[in-house]
Amino acid sequence: MTDNNYTVFRRNYEDHISKKLRVGKEEFYHDYYETKQPFGLTIFGFLVLIFALYILIKTHTLYGISLIITGCFFIYGGLKKSKLVFKISKNGIWTAEFGFIYFRHIERFEFYRYIGKHSSERLKIHIKNYKIYKMEMPFLELTISHLDNYGDLKNILNNALMIANKKNKNKNYR
Incomplete structure (x- = not known):
């Protein structure tokens, strides 16, 4: 996806979510910064x-x-100081590229390693009902190979997503 598509996603996402975004009131418990230069x-x-x-x-x-x-x-x-790239809260994730995305709108996370001339590790965030947000592809892609201490990121994201999905299922049964 191009940068234009990211801004289209962001605008449409904020228009279609039922709960108002309150990123300032979110309590983030994991922060990931760019790797500091030696x-x-x-x-x-x-x-x-x-x-x-x-x-x-x-x-x-x-x-x-x-x-x-x-x-x-x-x-x-x-x-130069390393900048904040990725944050995780109990309700969702915040990225510098995509902004805040609730876990209830995320279907799954996929981690890929591209090996070649420009090898990197990437995170694909698969969005539920992606056509609502006028996305061309069902996922958002984020490069994570430049993050400090991203080794446990997969487990943290999968656990947080599982907990959020259990909360949503319990709310639906009430």
Whole structure:
């Protein structure tokens, strides 16, 4: 799905859910952040910066300036804060791409590992009644290989989904 389809899903999802989204009042018990870059990247950037200053003073100004810019990029990459990508609450999941989705609207989760030139691990979130939300495919796909500590994510999501489905079945019988 393209980014346009994600925004179409988000708009249609918020229009069709029966309960108003209250993400601010949700209590999230698992947070997943992007993987932090190694500190060695910062050290390498600092060394490039020192070498750039030497080049700038001794030999050529243009080479020195280009190396200073390169060194600053490495330092920034090593020091930038990792952003929040995925959260789990008792009622649903929140992702940076899709926003908040209730467990009662999720059919199942699938985990895939794509191996090849650009290998990655992905999570497919299969949505119940996906045609209501004008989706082309019955799932939303999220890359999870860049998340910190995602090893137990499969068990946590499946357990939370099972608990949410049991709650929905109990409410339907009342």
